[in-house]
Amino acid sequence: MDKVIPVVVIKDLKDTIPTLQALKDGGINCAEITFRTACAADAIALGVKEFPDMNIGAGTVVNLAQAKKAVEFGAKFLVSPGLSVKVAKFAKKKGIPYFPGCVTPTEIMTALELGIEIVKFFPANVYGGLKALKALSGPFPQLKFIPTGGVDLTNLEEFLSFDKIYAVGGSFMMKGDIKANCDAINEIVSKLGK
Amino acid sequence: MLTDEIEKAKIIAIIRDVDKNKIIPLANALFDGGIRFVEITFSKNESDNDVLDKIKIISDNFKGKLHVGAGTVLNETQVELTKKAGGEFIVSPDTCKEVISKTKDLGMISIPGAFTPTEIVSALNFGADFIKLFPAKNVNLSYIKAIKTPLNNIKLFAFSGIKLNNVKKYAKAGVCGFGIGSDLIDKKFIEKNDFISITKKAKKFMEKIK
Numbered sequence: 001m002d003k004v005i006p007v008v009v010i011k012d013l014k015d016t017i018p019t020l021q022a023l024k025d026g027g028i029n030c031a032e033i034t035f036r037t038a039c040a041a042d043a044i045a046l047g048v049k050e051f052p053d054m055n056i057g058a059g060t061v062v063n064l065a066q067a068k069k070a071v072e073f074g075a076k077f078l079v080s081p082g083l084s085v086k087v088a089k090f091a092k093k094k095g096i097p098y099f100p101g102c103v104t105p106t107e108i109m110t111a112l113e114l115g116i117e118i119v120k121f122f123p124a125n126v127y128g129g130l131k132a133l134k135a136l137s138g139p140f141p142q143l144k145f146i147p148t149g150g151v152d153l154t155n156l157e158e159f160l161s162f163d164k165i166y167a168v169g170g171s172f173m174m175k176g177d178i179k180a181n182c183d184a185i186n187e188i189v190s191k192l193g194k
Numbered sequence: 195m196l197t198d199e200i201e202k203a204k205i206i207a208i209i210r211d212v213d214k215n216k217i218i219p220l221a222n223a224l225f226d227g228g229i230r231f232v233e234i235t236f237s238k239n240e241s242d243n244d245v246l247d248k249i250k251i252i253s254d255n256f257k258g259k260l261h262v263g264a265g266t267v268l269n270e271t272q273v274e275l276t277k278k279a280g281g282e283f284i285v286s287p288d289t290c291k292e293v294i295s296k297t298k299d300l301g302m303i304s305i306p307g308a309f310t311p312t313e314i315v316s317a318l319n320f321g322a323d324f325i326k327l328f329p330a331k332n333v334n335l336s337y338i339k340a341i342k343t344p345l346n347n348i349k350l351f352a353f354s355g356i357k358l359n360n361v362k363k364y365a366k367a368g369v370c371g372f373g374i375g376s377d378l379i380d381k382k383f384i385e386k387n388d389f390i391s392i393t394k395k396a397k398k399f400m401e402k403i404k
Contacts, residue, residue: 034344036344036346059344060344060345062315062318062319062345063315063319080311080315081311081314081315081341081344081345082310082311082312082313082314082315082316083312084312084315084316084319086319100312101310101311101312102312103310103311103312104310104312107310107312122311122340122344123336123337123340123341125336125340126334126336126337126340149340149343150340
């Protein structure tokens with residue numbers, strides 16, 4: 001998985017290819033297409049077909065029905081803002097990575113019990129950012145995080161420097177010039193030797 | 195639909211530990227001030243039967259005027275008894291699957307408390323109609339915007355700490371309604387039987403959220 005997971009909102013199916021192409025051109029080989037829009041599942045299917053080597057998953061998966069649909073349409077991983085036990089069990093059965101949003105120790109322990117060792121941390125800035133992640137890593141040393149929400153080019157280096165960060169998520173690279181944003185991200189990632 | 199009405203009304207007035215014989219003048223005062231939904235809260239300071247009596251008093255005397263429900267509902271028995279007393283909605287501090295399911299089985303509106311994305315999504319999957327964002331007091335307003343980015347369809351009611359001077363800020367941040375207790379139903383006014391002041395306060399709140 002890339003160190004940065006772009007959260008991609010596709011409002012119109014015809015935007016799928018140019019959007020993914022821009023990320024690919026920028027050297028980012030993955031995308032989380034969110035289930036916030038009506039065409040999300042079709043966008044995933046199209047993306048997987050056109051960019052078979054790209055790691056394309058589904059985001060904002062809030063229930064089992066969406067999880068099933070996402071997988072049926074070719075999603076290679078699933079992300080939720082929170083933890084759904086039903087989605088977690090389904091993903092495990094299908095052998096698909098699932099990154100649920102977990103912010104409290106109780107939620108993290110539930111994830112660990114389900115065999116999940118990488119969780120999304122959302123909204124990261126509001127739940128205490130890197131400081132909170134460091135504190136949570138104390139009791140849960142096996143856990144890795146994907147902080148999302150409030151991570152951007154100004155603090156990306158700081159987040160990625162912490163070894164418990166599996167990757168960071170967000171849509172900050174989708175605003176403005178995607179290519180320039182990707183270049184900035186790649187510079188930071190390569191500087192850290194990741 | 196009652197869910198539409200509650201969204202339109204925007205305010206649930208929270209009545210906690212108010213003496214039974216003051217319920218009718220209080221409910222009248224709230225109604226005169228524009229309030230349409232009132233929550234009678236289960237409390238450690240009185241028996242469940244006393245709370246249920248108050249729900250029944252409002253349900254019997256304010257038909258077509260006020261909708262009454264129960265707050266701090268922690269178990270299925272309280273849900274059933276609230277329905278029997280004439281309650282139309284159930285508010286809880288937590289996300290309890292059994293309470294939410296029972297509420298929906300009995301055809302009432304479910305407003306469970308939830309705070310983290312996991313709790314909010316669980317509550318919705320259990321059948322909640324609205325999410326009580328609790329405790330909303332001192333919550334960073336950017337939190338509301340952040341969780342509403344992926345969860346753009348959720349309907350949040352902010353509970354705790356909602357006052358005349360901050361209600362607008364919460365509305366702007368993206369909540370669709372409020373549970374308002376002590377700043378509206380001030381204990382001082384109740385003690386002095388000063389119900390006119392409560393009507394005035396209610397009107398001020400209605401003005402703010404217009």
